[in-house]
Amino acid sequence: MEINYLAVLVAAIASMIIGGLWYSPVLFGNVWMKLSGITQKDVEKAKKQGMMKSMGRSYFFMFVMCLLTAYILAVLLNLVQAVNVKTGIHLGLLIWLGFIATVTSSSVIWEKKPFKLYIIGNGYNVVNLVVMSIILTLWH
Numbered sequence: 577m578e579i580n581y582l583a584v585l586v587a588a589i590a591s592m593i594i595g596g597l598w599y600s601p602v603l604f605g606n607v608w609m610k611l612s613g614i615t616q617k618d619v620e621k622a623k624k625q626g627m628m629k630s631m632g633r634s635y636f637f638m639f640v641m642c643l644l645t646a647y648i649l650a651v652l653l654n655l656v657q658a659v660n661v662k663t664g665i666h667l668g669l670l671i672w673l674g675f676i677a678t679v680t681s682s683s684v685i686w687e688k689k690p691f692k693l694y695i696i697g698n699g700y701n702v703v704n705l706v707v708m709s710i711i712l713t714l715w716h
Contacts, residue, residue: 579650583715587646587708592639594707598700611693649705650712664713668705676701 599605609615649668658664677698683689 578716579647579654580712580715583712584643584646584650586715587649587711588639588642590707590711591642591645591704592635594704595638595700598696598703604696604699607692608696611690611696645705646708646712649708650716653709653712653716658709658713659716661710661713664709665706668709669702672698672702672705676705 597603599608609619649671652671653664653667656663656667658667680694680698680701684691684694
């Protein structure tokens with residue numbers, strides 16, 4: 577089993593870019609903040625209290641998680657011998673539907689979080705997995 581580690585790195589970087597755009601005001605950031613109960617005042621207060629300094633650690637940790645996701649996805653794509661984009665996309669969708677969409681539904685069912693918040697988060701997850709799958713399949 578061969579893993580293209582450069583492709584894993586590129587897929588992880590793509591994941592961070594997708595997340596940055598997805599949760600920015602350009603796409604769903606404002607709605608996500610509102611549904612999460614975060615106000616612009618909260619953001620300003622965090623900046624004043626120096627809490628934004630810890631954001632670097634958070635982004636680093638998230639990048640490590642993206643690397644792990646990309647690596648595991650590359651392993652799975654190898655195991656199913658995905659040699660074309662269609663198979664890669666199919667696996668990404670199956671992973672999302674079978675594991676992520678189902679597991680994260682508990683936030684709506686048990687924690688009573690807004691369904692729109694679930695949709696925003698899972699929209700990111702499915703787009704992220706599909707893009708990573710495409711990168712890893714094309715660049716195996």
